[in-house]
Structures are given as C-alpha cells and as structure tokens.
Amino acid sequence: MSVGRSIYLDHSATTPTDPRVVDVMMPYFTEHYGNPSSVHRYGRLAEQAIEDARDTLAQILNCKSSEIVFTSGGSESDNLAIRGAAWTARQSDGSRHLVISPIEHEAVRVTVEQLATVMGFEREIISVDRYGSVLVDDYTQSMRDDTSVVSIVYANNEVGTIQSIAELSTIAHERNALFHTDAVQAAGQLTLDVQKLGVDMLSISAHKFYGPKGVGALFVRDGIELTPSQSGGGHENNRRAGTHNTPSIVGMATALQIAYDEFEYHTTHYRTMRDRLIDGVLSNVPGAHLTGHPEQRLPSHASFVLDGIDGNLLLTHLDLKGVAASSGSACKTGNPEPSEVLLAMGYSEETALGSLRLTVGRQTTAEDIDYVVDVLAETVKKLAKMKIV
Amino acid sequence: MNSNKNIRVVVAMSGGVDSSVAAALLVEQGYDVVGMMMRLWAEEAIGGRRYNRCCTPDQMADARRIANKLGIPFYVLDTKEVFRHKIVDFFIEQHRLGVTPNPCIECNRHIRFDFLLNNALALDAQYLATGHYARIAQADDGNYLLKKGVDEHKDQSYVLSVMGQEQLSRTLFPVGEYPKTEVRKIAEGLGLPTANKKDSQDLCFVGDGNYRRFLADHAPDIMQPGPIVRKNGEQIGEHNGLANYTIGQRKGLGIQSDVPLYVIAVNPLRNTLIVGTKEELGQASLTANRVNWISGKTPSETFRAQVKIRYTARPMTALIEPLNDERFRAQFDEPLRDITPGQAAVIYNDDICLGGGIIERNDTAESVINSPLQSAELLR
Numbered sequence: 042m043s044v045g046r047s048i049y050l051d052h053s054a055t056t057p058t059d060p061r062v063v064d065v066m067m068p069y070f071t072e073h074y075g076n077p078s079s080v081h082r083y084g085r086l087a088e089q090a091i092e093d094a095r096d097t098l099a100q101i102l103n104c105k106s107s108e109i110v111f112t113s114g115g116s117e118s119d120n121l122a123i124r125g126a127a128w129t130a131r132q133s134d135g136s137r138h139l140v141i142s143p144i145e146h147e148a149v150r151v152t153v154e155q156l157a158t159v160m161g162f163e164r165e166i167i168s169v170d171r172y173g174s175v176l177v178d179d180y181t182q183s184m185r186d187d188t189s190v191v192s193i194v195y196a197n198n199e200v201g202t203i204q205s206i207a208e209l210s211t212i213a214h215e216r217n218a219l220f221h222t223d224a225v226q227a228a229g230q231l232t233l234d235v236q237k238l239g240v241d242m243l244s245i246s247a248h249k250f251y252g253p254k255g256v257g258a259l260f261v262r263d264g265i266e267l268t269p270s271q272s273g274g275g276h277e278n279n280r281r282a283g284t285h286n287t288p289s290i291v292g293m294a295t296a297l298q299i300a301y302d303e304f305e306y307h308t309t310h311y312r313t314m315r316d317r318l319i320d321g322v323l324s325n326v327p328g329a330h331l332t333g334h335p336e337q338r339l340p341s342h343a344s345f346v347l348d349g350i351d352g353n354l355l356l357t358h359l360d361l362k363g364v365a366a367s368s369g370s371a372c373k374t375g376n377p378e379p380s381e382v383l384l385a386m387g388y389s390e391e392t393a394l395g396s397l398r399l400t401v402g403r404q405t406t407a408e409d410i411d412y413v414v415d416v417l418a419e420t421v422k423k424l425a426k427m428k429i430v
Numbered sequence: 431m432n433s434n435k436n437i438r439v440v441v442a443m444s445g446g447v448d449s450s451v452a453a454a455l456l457v458e459q460g461y462d463v464v465g466m467m468m469r470l471w472a473e474e475a476i477g478g479r480r481y482n483r484c485c486t487p488d489q490m491a492d493a494r495r496i497a498n499k500l501g502i503p504f505y506v507l508d509t510k511e512v513f514r515h516k517i518v519d520f521f522i523e524q525h526r527l528g529v530t531p532n533p534c535i536e537c538n539r540h541i542r543f544d545f546l547l548n549n550a551l552a553l554d555a556q557y558l559a560t561g562h563y564a565r566i567a568q569a570d571d572g573n574y575l576l577k578k579g580v581d582e583h584k585d586q587s588y589v590l591s592v593m594g595q596e597q598l599s600r601t602l603f604p605v606g607e608y609p610k611t612e613v614r615k616i617a618e619g620l621g622l623p624t625a626n627k628k629d630s631q632d633l634c635f636v637g638d639g640n641y642r643r644f645l646a647d648h649a650p651d652i653m654q655p656g657p658i659v660r661k662n663g664e665q666i667g668e669h670n671g672l673a674n675y676t677i678g679q680r681k682g683l684g685i686q687s688d689v690p691l692y693v694i695a696v697n698p699l700r701n702t703l704i705v706g707t708k709e710e711l712g713q714a715s716l717t718a719n720r721v722n723w724i725s726g727k728t729p730s731e732t733f734r735a736q737v738k739i740r741y742t743a744r745p746m747t748a749l750i751e752p753l754n755d756e757r758f759r760a761q762f763d764e765p766l767r768d769i770t771p772g773q774a775a776v777i778y779n780d781d782i783c784l785g786g787g788i789i790e791r792n793d794t795a796e797s798v799i800n801s802p803l804q805s806a807e808l809l810r
Contacts, residue, residue, distance in 0.1 A: 354549075357505040361464065361553055374490055375469030375506030427552050 046363040048409045050318075052341055052402035053198055053226060054367055058292070059251040065295045066253065069288035077285045078276065087287045094294035101301050102243070102260050103234040110259045110277045111290050115225035115246030116148035117270070118259035121281060122221045122242040123152050123192055125267030127162060130189035130219070132268075137162045138188040140180075140213075142204075143385035144173050144197045146223050153192070172334040173202035173386050175209060184216040191218050195227040195243075199369040199382040199398060200333030201342030203231065210239035219265065225249055225257075229300035230308055230340050235260055245297075247289065251403070252296030256289035307403055311340035314401040314410055318343045321414035322399075326421050332383065332396065343399045344369075346388065350395040350424055353377045358420045364413050369396040434460040439602060440550035441559040442542065443467050443497065443504070445489035448561030448605050450496045450622050451613050455604040456559055457500050464553065465497035465504040468546060471514040473637045473644070496622055507549055509541060516540040518635055522649045525673045528698035529772030529791065532589070532741070533633060539592040547600060559602040562586045563610070564783075566598050574598035576724050578781040581609040588741050591776040591786035595726045645673045656701035658685055661694070661710060669703040672696045678711060678768040692767075695791075712765030718775045718787030719757045725784070728755045736778045737762070739769055739789065745778055758787060 069090060075083025077091045092106070099106040112118045123139070130136050139153050143166050157164035168179045175193060184191075191213040196203045210220040221242035224233060229250030235243055242265070246257040261267060261280070273282025300307065322329050328348030347355065352368030353375065359366050369380030379393035399413065439461045441453045456463045467490060490506065497504030517533050517540070524531035542560065550558040563579030564587040574595050578585040593601070605613050636644040646653045653671035660666060667685035669675065675683075679693040683705065694706040716739070723729070729752050736745035737760050748760040760775055769789060776786035 351508065353506075353508055357507075358553060360503060360505075373494075373506060374487070375467065375508045376510070377508055423552060427548060 046412060047365075048363055048405075048413055049365045050399040050401060050405065050409075050413060051365045051367050053201075053249070053339075053398060053400040055248045055254065056251045056402055057404075058248070058253050059296055059299060061299060062252055062292045062296045066288040066292040069291055073287070077287060078274070087285070090287055090291050091285050094290045097294040097298050098258055101233055101297055103236050104260055105263065107278065108260055108263055110261055110280045111285060112257045112259055112281055113255055113286075114248075114257040115146070115223065115244050117281075118244030118246070118257050119146065119148035119192075119221075119223055120152050121267060121270045122244060122259055122261070123149060123190055124156065124270055125280075126190045126219050126221070126242065126265060127156055128268035129266045131162070136187040136189040138165065138185050139163065140165045140167060140183050140188055140191045140218070142167055142169055142175055142193050144169055144199070144202075144382045145192065145194050146198055146225065149192050149194065149223055169385055171387050172337075173197055173200045173332075173382065174334060174337065175204055177205075177208065177212070180209060181212050184213065184218060186216065188213075188216055188218040190221060192221040192223065195222045195224040195238075196231065196339045196342075197333070197382065198226050199380060199396070200344045200386070201226075201338040201400075202334040203227070203337045203339065206238045206240060210241075214239070226339060226342075228297070230311065235262070241265055247293035247296055250296050250300045253289045253292040256286055256293050258293065308340045310403065310405075311401055314405045314407070315341060315343050317407060317410045318399055318401065318414070321410060322417060325414050325418045327418075327425065328421065332386070332388075339400075341401050343401070345397045345399075346383065346392050347395045347397060347421055348392070350421055351377065352394055352396050354424060355395075355397060355420065358424065359416065362416045362420070364416055367398045369393070369398065435462060437557070438462040438464060438553070438555040439557045439559050440464045440466050440546075440553060440555040441502075442546060442561070443493040444561070445492035445496070446561065447614060447617050447622070448563070450493075450561075451608075451616050451620075452559055452561040452602075452604040453496065453500055453502065454616065454620050454622065456602070457502060459604075463500070463502045464550075464555065465493065465500075465502050466546070466550070467493050467504070467506045468509040468513075468541070469506050471510045471518055471635055473635070473647075499622070507546065509545060512545050513537075513541055513635070521635075522645065522652075524772055525645055526649060526652045526698065528672055528696040530676060530770050531772045531788075532774055533635075534589045534741075535592055535774050538589055543593055543597045543601065547597060551600070557600055557602045559604055561605055562590060562603050563606050564590050564603050565606040566601060566603060573725055576783040577606075578778075578783065579603075579606040584610045587778075587783040588738055588774065588776045588786075591724070591774060591783050592722050593724065594722065595724070598724070642671075642674055646671070652698075654701060656703065658683065658703045658705055661704060661706050666705070672698060672701065672703060675703055677770045708767070711767050713762075713767075713769045714765040715759060715761045716769050716775055717753070717757055717759045717790045719790055721752075721756055721758055721785065721787035723785040728752050735784065736780075738776045738778065739766060740773050743768075750777060757790075 073086045075087040077084055077088040095106045095109045098109045139162055141153050153164050156162040165183050167183045168176045170176055193204055193209050195206055206222055213220040219241045222240050223244050225246045228245040241262045243260040248254040267280050269280055271282050276282055329345045332344045332346055356366055356368055369382055377394055379390045380396050383393035439456050441463055443449045443453055443465045453465055494504050517536055520536055521531055521533050547558045563581055563584040565577040567575045567577055569575055576587055578587045633641055652673055655668055655670050657665045658667035658669050675693045677693055680690055689707055691705040692711045694711050695704040732751045735750050737748045738745050746762055748762045751759045753759055771789050771791045773789050774786045775789050777784040
C-alpha cells in the first residue's frame with residue numbers, strides 16, 4: 042500500500058503504550074516472574090509489585106488500596122461491578138431495579154440487558170438530550186425504593202460528552218442505590234477522585250491511557266459486597282479469581298501515574314489539537330456538524346455527523362489516505378447499523394449512519410490536523426458527488 | 431514490475447480460491463492492491479440470520495485473513511440496498527413475468543462493473559480486478575476484446591457479456607490466464623487457506639439455495655396453482671405455481687398422456703403452464719433484447735457466429751441478425767430444446783465474446799397469449 046502519511050486519530054479506541062511503561066513492565070516477564078500468590082521469594086517480589094501498583098491507583102483515585110480490584114480491562118470491570126452488585130442486592134433484599142443511560146458502553150448496556158431479559162432483573166433506561174447529557178429530572182424520577190444499581194458513563198466514547206457524575210451519584214444515594222460509573226474514556230483526562238465524584242464503583246482500562254491492553258481496575262467502595270463474575274481462587278479478596286497479570290498491572294499503575302503527573306501538559310495539548318480539528322472540520326467540510334456537548338466534552342475527543350455520508354465508506358477512503366479514524370456506525374463486516382448513541386440523542390437513522398470520530402493523542406501535531414481536515418474535506422466532496430441509489 | 435507500484439487495483443474478494451489467487455497474483459505483479467468484499471443483501475430469517483451465501487461471516491473472515499497474509503488492506507463495502515433493488519427485486523419481478531432471469535449477469539451489469547467499479551475508481555484505483563475466468567485483450571485498433579478464459583470448462587465470459595469498452599479498459603481478470611488446476615496449485619503454493627474450497631454459488635441471496643422456497647416466501651402471489659394446457663388451450667392438469675417449472679422439464683408434471691410432454695412455455699397473465707411434445711419444444715430461433723455489443727457498435731450486417739443460450743450450454747452455430755441497437759435474432763442451424771426466456775444468449779466468434787442479450791419470450795408463448803381464452807377457468 043503506497044501511503045505517504047500515516048496519522049492515527051483513534052485514541053479513544055486505544056493508545057500506544059508509553060515506552061516508559063514498557064520499560065517498567067519488562068523485568069516482570071523474565072526476572073520477577075513469580076506468582077504473587079506463592080509463599081517463596083519469587084512470589085513475594087511479584088506480590089510487592091502488585092501491592093505497590095494498588096497503592097499508586099488508590100492514591101490517584103483518592104481511595105483505600107483495599108478498594109481496588111484488578112481485572113482484565115474495562116469490560117470486565119463493568120461486568121463485575123454491575124452484575125456483582127445487582128446479584129448481591131437481590132439476595133439481600135430482593136431489589137431488582139437497574140437504571141442506566143441510553144449512551145452506555147456495550148459492556149454496561151449488554152450486561153444490564155442480559156440481567157433483564159435472562160435473569161429476571163428490571164431495566165430502566167433514562168433519557169439524554171441532544172448533546173448526550175443525562176436529563177436530570179427524568180433520571181431523578183426513574184429512581185425507586187427497589188433501585189439497586191445505577192450506572193452512568195463518565196464520558197461517552199462516541200460523542201465525548203461528560204456527565205455531571207457528582208450530581209447524579211448524590212441523587213442515586215438519596216434513594217439508597219449504588220452508583221457505578223464507566224470511567225474508561227475519562228481516565229487520564231478527567232479527575233478520578235472517587236470522593237469528589239461520590240461514586241461507589243468506577244471502571245478503568247489501562248490501554249486508554251498509554252498503558253498495556255488486557256488490564257484494568259475496578260474501584261469498589263468499602264462495605265460493598267460483589268458476587269464475583271469469575272469464580273475460582275481467592276484472589277483480589279475473593280472478588281476476582283485468576284492469577285495476577287503482574288507485568289500489565291505494574292504497567293497500568295505506571296501509565297496512570299504518568300498521566301496524572303503530566304496531566305496539565307497532556308490535556309492542554311489535547312484541547313489545542315481538538316479545537317483546531319473541530320474548527321477546521323466545521324469550516325472546511327461541507328455538511329459537517331459537531332456531535333456531543335460543545336464544552337462538556339473529553340479534551341481529546343471530536344465527533345461529527347456528515348450529511349448524506351456513509352460512515353463506513355468514509356473510513357475506507359480515509360484509511361487509504363493514511364488517516365485512522367472511527368465511526369459509531371462502522372462495522373468491519375459492511376453491515377452498518379445506525380449509532381444507538383446518536384439515535385438516543387435524537388438524530389435520524391440516516392444521520393446516525395454518517396458519524397465520524399477523531400480523537401487526538403500525545404503525538405498528534407498541528408500539521409497532522411491540517412492534513413486530516415484537507416483529506417476529509419476532499420473525500421466528503423467526492424463521496425457526496427458519487428452518491429448512488 | 432516496479433512500474434506497477436503506483437497503479438492501484440481494487441480486487442473483489444469473496445474468500446474463495448479464485449479471487450484470493452487473483453489478489454495474490456496482483457501483489458506478485460507489484461500493484462498497489464486493495465482488497466474489497468461486497469456485503470450483499472440477505473434474507474431475514476426467523477430465529478437467526480440467513481446469510482447471503484457469498485458473504486457469510488466465515489467467508490468474510492477468510493477473505494480478511496488472506497488479505498492480511500498478502501499484506502494488503504481489506505474493506506467491506508455495504509452493497510445491501512443496491513443489490514436488493516437491482517438483483518433481488520428484479521429476480522422476483524422476472525419470475526412474476528414468467529421468465530427465468532440470470533442474477534449473475536444482472537449482478538455483473540449493475541453491481542460489480544457499476545457500483546463496485548465506481549467505488550474502486552473513487553478510491554483512486556485504476557483497475558477493478560475479479561477472480562473470473564475470462565481474458566481481456568486489446569485489438570490493433572485499440573478496442574478491448576473479451577475472450578474466454580484459458581480453461582474452457584471454467585470459462586465465465588457468458589456472465590461477463592454485459593461489459594462495455596469503458597468497463598473492460600478498467601478491469602483485470604488475473605486468473606483468466608490459468609487453468610483451474612493451476613489456480614488451485616498457486617493457492618496451495620501460497621499457503622492460502624482456501625485451496626480446497628468449493629466454488630461459489632449462484633443465487634447467492636437465497637439463503638438455503640432453494641429458489642422456489644424463496645419465491646414462495648417473498649412473492650406468494652406468483653406461486654398460485656393454475657391450469658396445465660396444450661398449445662391449443664386444452665386443459666390437461668393443474669400446476670402448483672409457475673416458478674416451480676422450467677422450460678424443457680418433463681418429470682414431475684403430474685399429467686397423463688400417451689406421448690411424453692414437456693414444459694414448452696408459461697403464460698403468467700393467465701397463470702398457465704403450456705406443455706407440448708418434444709417437437710413442439712424445439713425452437714430454431716430466438717430473439718434477444720437489452721443487447722450489449724462489447725465493441726460498443728451494433729454490427730451492420732447479418733453474420734454467422736456461435737451462440738450460448740445458457741451458462742452451461744454448448745455454443746451452437748447460428749445466423750445473427752441485428753434488428754436494432756436493442757435487439758437481435760439468432761437463427762440456429764438446428765432446433766434447440768431449452769431456449770429459456772430470461773437467460774442470456776451470448777454470441778462468440780471462437781474464443782472472442784462479441785456480446786449478448788436477454789432471450790425474449792418465444793413464439794409459442796406469444797401465440798398462446800394472443801389466442802382467445804378457452805374457458806373462464808383460465809382466468810386467474
């Protein structure tokens with residue numbers, strides 16, 4: 042493939058692992074390879090690394106180390122939080138009512154759907170406005186005495202809208218419901234202070250903040266008992282069975298530490314790049330509209346709908362021009378479905394097929410942005426001209 | 431070979447052997463190759479999805495894996511709407527008119543060498559390549575010729591007879607130069623996971639391959655029982671839906687007769703199946719419409735050539751008389767038994783395909799349509 046440039050603007054999908062993180066991980070593959078559960082010195086060395094990592098996370102999340110559970114990533118954290126808390130509540134007092142937003146990540150949406158359709162729970166999906174912000178009145182009215190778990194995404198992956206988590210968690214607590222937030226997109230870009238946020242559970246995934254793939258964590262407030270999703274040995278205080286992935290856990294802690302040590306530096310860069318991108322697209326690409334909240338959005342996140350353009354086809358054209366992007370409706374099997382998030386925000390089915398997400402990262406440059414804006418404008422004009430059927 | 435490196439070719443990949451080898455040959459020849467698969471329309475089925483058999487998840491995964499192995503990008507093009515409109519609806523409509531269409535020909539006309547080709551060109555490709563067994567050559571006058579594939583048994587020029595000069599100038603058939611056995615060997619040599627796979631299917635959009643079941647589900651109105659009549663209008667039995675029968679069919683008619691009787695025509699206006707003797711079945715001529723001359727020019731005079739009336743038929747010698755730019759008549763040296771309206775009549779001069787057209791309803795059917803109704807029962 043003869044591509045001159047290669048520009049990655051899909052950092053919401055995943056980020057490259059920071060080389061500093063890789064360096065810290067390496068010894069745990071070949072030297073300190075012990076099983077942290079073992080009694081001997083090899084085990085103790087690994088155990089120390091795991092517990093140091095837990096302390097690092099606890100410090101950034103402003104919680105106790107014992108409140109951190111290591112998992113295989115964001116999806117597992119969401120599953121464990123919601124399914125685990127929902128089952129425990131049902132066993133203790135019979136409550137079965139679960140509340141989510143219509144713009145949750147699949148890991149939350151599908152888990153709750155399964156609980157509702159197969160396992161006898163009751164699901165309530167509250168409403169969002171045109172920007173994807175939770176309608177607080179609707180949300181408040183949805184709470185009932187038997188509401189056990191509420192899960193609202195901190196920042197949406199598709200449109201980047203940030204929710205007022207502190208306000209929403211307070212409302213849930215007034216009705217004695219547990220509040221979980223999927224903070225997978227927010228980690229590294231927004232505060233993860235669980236005291237300020239007032240959340241009972243919070244999910245993160247390392248590869249979204251320049252850490253390795255396949256590792257994540259769940260904050261679970263003291264006193265909350267989770268029915269494990271994955272049963273087996275007594276790892277993670279009986280909350281998550283399975284041998285610890287030492288190199289990845291160490292890598293995650295390092296990555297999170299770097300992200301918050303260098304927080305101002307990186308988020309300022311993201312914002313500058315994002316704003317240049319949004320301005321460039323809105324003023325140069327015909328039929329482009331910003332989706333999500335204009336201000337309350339992730340620093341790295343730009344998302345659009347493009348009138349009359351098929352998101353899938355657009356990604357193909359962009360890829361051949363060396364631009365890596367994504368779309369809420371895209372699918373590698375050529376069977377695009379309108380984005381559920383955009384439908385929930387009130388967009389038409391046709392519009393919801395034409396979405397584009399461009400998410401900037403640490404290495405993104407102003408030249409990259411300008412090139413992408415040019416390519417996008419050119420491609421959209423071409424596609425609009427060849428519209429068939 | 432380096433001269434090809436700035437020439438982008440989009441190769442239509444199905445996950446099968448032929449298109450995989452086509453892609454591999456192009457990569458070997460140094461082109462800037464982009465793999466593309468069309469996501470076609472598929473029936474919705476109760477209790478699960480019935481996939482279009484040309485793009486099941488397995489085939490898609492195969493194609494993607496081959497593309498990765500060849501180091502080329504791979505994309506899936508959403509073709510569902512245009513395919514449903516141009517192919518599936520057309521298939522049903524033609525059956526409603528009592529003719530048996532060839533969806534592969536329509537797919538090449540409207541989908542592969544129109545929709546897909548246009549998408550390829552929009553991706554800055556200079557060529558679209560497919561895994562068809564056919565060849566493209568350029569004559570001394572610069573005109574493009576469509577020729578049979580080297581492997582006569584696998585030749586697919588019949589379904590490509592709808593192509594014009596513009597399309598041929600933008601198309602490559604890399605496997606057309608090889609016999610199928612050689613193509614399989616190339617596939618094995620490249621370690622392609624598809625070396626031992628079956629060939630792809632026609633009627634790909636019919637999930638279970640049963641087009642009668644498909645018509646019964648999607649167009650129940652054309653699967654109504656009606657009379658079986660002789661040419662003179664005499665009713666001798668009842669059929670259970672015209673689409674259940676094909677021209678030349680003898681078995682399964684459920685009629686008593688001293689002489690063997692064959693389906694010789696259908697009359698959809700009266701929902702009538704017309705049967706006759708072997709002699710009545712034979713036709714020495716046909717007319718075809720929606721004619722495509724590959725040269726782009728209608729021949730000015732009558733000429734002798736070979737004509738294939740079905741994909742699998744042997745070419746038969748005929749006198750070709752162009753009637754106008756849209757139609758021609760073919761007068762065969764000997765009567766043929768299975769001239770089927772809706773199929774293509776494709777004209778050859780040895781291994782060069784000159785073009786083709788869609789066979790019109792034959793004279794038998796016309797005469798019955800024009801004859802007075804024999805009884806009120808013949809009315810639907």
